[in-house]
Every structure is written in C-alpha cells, then in structure tokens.
Amino acid sequence: MTIDISAVQDQEVQLSDGPRIRLGQLWEHQPLVLVFLRHFG
Amino acid sequence: MRRQADAFREAGARVVLVGLGTLEETAAFKSRFDVPFTMITDPHKALFNAFQLKQAGTKELLSLGMAAKGLSAMFRGHRIGIPKGDVRQLPGVFIIDTGGRIRYSHYARDPADHPSAEDLLVRVRTMSRPHTPA
Numbered sequence: 672m673t674i675d676i677s678a679v680q681d682q683e684v685q686l687s688d689g690p691r692i693r694l695g696q697l698w699e700h701q702p703l704v705l706v707f708l709r710h711f712g
Numbered sequence: 713m714r715r716q717a718d719a720f721r722e723a724g725a726r727v728v729l730v731g732l733g734t735l736e737e738t739a740a741f742k743s744r745f746d747v748p749f750t751m752i753t754d755p756h757k758a759l760f761n762a763f764q765l766k767q768a769g770t771k772e773l774l775s776l777g778m779a780a781k782g783l784s785a786m787f788r789g790h791r792i793g794i795p796k797g798d799v800r801q802l803p804g805v806f807i808i809d810t811g812g813r814i815r816y817s818h819y820a821r822d823p824a825d826h827p828s829a830e831d832l833l834v835r836v837r838t839m840s841r842p843h844t845p846a
Contacts, residue, residue, distance in 0.1 A: 674763055674764060674814060674817075676808070676812050676814060677812075678762070680812055682758065682762060684754070685735060685752065686750060686751070686753075687735065687738040687739050687752070687753055688739070689735075694759070695812065697726060697728055698726075698808045698812060700810065701724055701725060701726050701810065702724065702725045702808065702809050702810060702815075702836060702839055703725065703808045704725050704726070704727045704806075704832055705728055705763075705805065705806045705807075705808060706713070706727065706728070706729045706803070706805050707729075707730045707759070707760060707763065707765055707804045708729055708730070708731060708826075709731070709732060709799070709823060
C-alpha cells in the first residue's frame with residue numbers, strides 16, 4: 672500500500688487535550704510512532 | 713506500550729495513539745487507563761482512511777484465534793468493555809522519520825494483531841543509529 676505522506680501531513684487533527692494541529696507537526700523534530708487502535712469504554 | 717513509554721522517550725521517538733472515539737470518549741479512555749501518550753481523536757476515520765487501514769471481515773472478527781486472544785487478555789487482567797467507534801476497523805502502526813518517510817508499517821490482520829512494543833523500540837533505535845559503511 673502506498674500512502675501519499677505529502678497529502679497526509681497537512682491534515683488537521685484533534686488532540687485529546689483540545690488543540691488542533693497539522694499532522695506533520697508530530698514528526699518535525701523527532702520520529703513518530705503512530706498507533707491506530709480501537710479502544711474500549 | 714504504556715510500560716515502555718520512558719524507553720520510547722529515551723530512544724528519541726514520540727508515540728501518538730489514534731482512536732475512534734469522540735473527544736470526550738478519548739479523554740475518558742486516556743484518564744481511565746493512565747495513557748502516557750498523546751492521543752488523536754478520529755471518530756470519522758479520516759486518518760484511518762488516509763493511512764488505508766481496512767475493516768475486518770466476519771471471519772476475522774469471529775475466528776477461534778480472536779476468541780483465544782480475548783480470553784488470554786482477560787486472564788492477564790485486561791477488562792473487556794464496549795468498543796468505541798467502528799468495531800470492524802482494523803488497527804495499525806506506522807513509524808515516520810523526521811523527513812516524513814514511513815520507515816515501518818503494520819496493517820493488522822485481525823483486531824488483536826499488534827506488533828510488540830519491544831519490536832517497535834528496536835526499529836526506532838535502529839533508525840536512530842548512524843549508518844556505518846562496510
């Protein structure tokens with residue numbers, strides 16, 4: 672699977688403590704381990 | 713992964729979790745389970761779709777293997793609650809370097825298919841090592 676990271680990096684995301692940021696900001700200064708999960712109540 | 717939070721930090725990596733719950737559900741999950749990582753809420757699966765994470769079929773959801781993993785988790789003390797968001801959504805993991813390159817990707821074959829924290833740490837540490845020519 673090929674992901675177009677240039678399209679993804681500009682996507683705005685909502686952090687759980689409130690702020691909205693551009694996804695690419697998360698790997699600007701350090702490598703990012705991005706874990707997609709299902710969580711339970 | 714929660715127990716390895718310090719190790720990821722020492723390895724110079726940031727760990728961010730992406731969940732399917734709403735802002736309130738995600739904040740509650742983070743608080744309830746003392747999650748030491750930043751979380752992103754993705755209730756409309758925009759990020760899940762952008763990273764091409766698929767949905768499980770009925771076979772993957774109802775397999776004996778999945779039942780065994782669930783029982784094993786319960787015996788290890790994990791509590792089973794009501795899943796938030798799309799129950800068919802499969803998880804995944806990506807390691808992205810500071811140049812924006814995806815250095816590792818894991819697309820889960822079933823909802824319980826996760827790489828170990830130790831495996832992810834090895835990959836992060838390997839990335840950080842300077843290249844030594846032969």
